[in-house]
Amino acid sequence: MKKLEQLNKRAKIVSEALPYIMEFYDKVIVIKYGGSAMHDPELKKKLLHDVVLLKYVGMHPVIVHGGGPDINKRLRQKKIESIFLHGLRVTTKEVMQVVENVLGKKVNQEIVSLIKKQGGKAKGFYGKKGHVIKATKHWIKNSHGNYIDLGYTGSVHGIRFRFLHKWIKKGYIPVLSPIGIGRHGHTYNINADSAAAAVAEFLKADKLILLTDVPGVLGKRKRLISEINTDRIEKMIEQEDISGGMIPKVECCLHALKKGVKQVHILDGRVPHVLLLELFTDAGIGTMVVR
Numbered sequence: 624m625k626k627l628e629q630l631n632k633r634a635k636i637v638s639e640a641l642p643y644i645m646e647f648y649d650k651v652i653v654i655k656y657g658g659s660a661m662h663d664p665e666l667k668k669k670l671l672h673d674v675v676l677l678k679y680v681g682m683h684p685v686i687v688h689g690g691g692p693d694i695n696k697r698l699r700q701k702k703i704e705s706i707f708l709h710g711l712r713v714t715t716k717e718v719m720q721v722v723e724n725v726l727g728k729k730v731n732q733e734i735v736s737l738i739k740k741q742g743g744k745a746k747g748f749y750g751k752k753g754h755v756i757k758a759t760k761h762w763i764k765n766s767h768g769n770y771i772d773l774g775y776t777g778s779v780h781g782i783r784f785r786f787l788h789k790w791i792k793k794g795y796i797p798v799l800s801p802i803g804i805g806r807h808g809h810t811y812n813i814n815a816d817s818a819a820a821a822v823a824e825f826l827k828a829d830k831l832i833l834l835t836d837v838p839g840v841l842g843k844r845k846r847l848i849s850e851i852n853t854d855r856i857e858k859m860i861e862q863e864d865i866s867g868g869m870i871p872k873v874e875c876c877l878h879a880l881k882k883g884v885k886q887v888h889i890l891d892g893r894v895p896h897v898l899l900l901e902l903f904t905d906a907g908i909g910t911m912v913v914r
């Protein structure tokens with residue numbers, strides 16, 4: 624009898640998922656999986672299991688991954704200094720080589736193989752192999768209005784979205800490294816949040832989810848801000864309440880919204896089943912970014 628009760632509970636939960644499944648059925652959901660949230664192998668397995676589930680209920684998840692901590696570790700081993708300006712990595716030629724090896728080879732292939740192990744179809748896109756992200760050199764301005772050279776750090780110039788769509792329609796979950804190719808065949812290191820926002824824009828995604836290693840955007844006394852708009856973001860950056868890797872993250876969220884992505888969230892990738900909580904419940908976890 625107890626067993627039947629338990630099974631009934633499970634049936635109820637599945638049944639209650641219907642409106643959420645209908646809302647995102649046949650819709651593209653871009654998930655940025657941050658390097659900082661990818662530490663725990665068990666959590667990683669759980670998260671990718673849930674991505675496979677999304678695909679099997681008719682949604683189209685697309686993964687863009689980061690890999691900051693892995694890159695830093697490899698650079699430390701090679702005694703190369705990691706330098707960040709405005710939250711972006713300065714990428715010399717030798718740093719770029721490390722980025723390509725760590726992101727393109729290690730991280731990308733690991734995600735692809737974990738998806739496959741859990742019964743999903745995944746296709747890895749990294750660097751020159753199956754090149755999807757078109758890039759140009761990225762420049763930033765300092766407070767005096769002068770341009771700063773970040774080396775092989777790039778911005779997205781375009782996404783080969785038709786090519787990506789073909790794989791999505793064939794039932795694959797695309798897994799993209801944030802490495803772009805320039806006009807002259809150079810590879811560029813792109814902040815993974817910007818790459819994810821561009822992929823969401825070009826694929827006309829309904830949702831962009833940035834998974835990271837904090838509960839969302841945190842305000843004074845580390846309190847979670849559950850909804851944040853352009854004005855508050857600008858103010859928080861100015862007052863340095865948003866710093867480091869959170870700067871490109873919130874800027875990308877605003878860019879994606881401007882370009883027509885319907886919903887944008889920053890969520891804690893360390894929370895078990897965070898994607899299911901966001902997509903199948905009204906829990907309202909993390910930070911929702913609005914214009």
Ligand SMILES: Nc1ncnc2c1ncn2[C@@H]1O[C@H](COP(=O)(O)OP(=O)(O)OP(=O)(O)O)[C@@H](O)[C@H]1O
Binds near residue numbers: 692867
């Ligand atoms: N106001 C803020 N709220 C939350 N986090 C903040 C804030 N300001 C700065 N941060 C920092 O931003 C970090 C998240 O960005 P970070 O680039 O380090 O991670 P990621 O984007 O998830 O990973 P990766 O860059 O490897 O893909 C947090 O760990 C935190 O230290």
Ligand SMILES: [Mg+2]
Binds near residue numbers: 657691815868
């Ligand atoms: Mg980052």
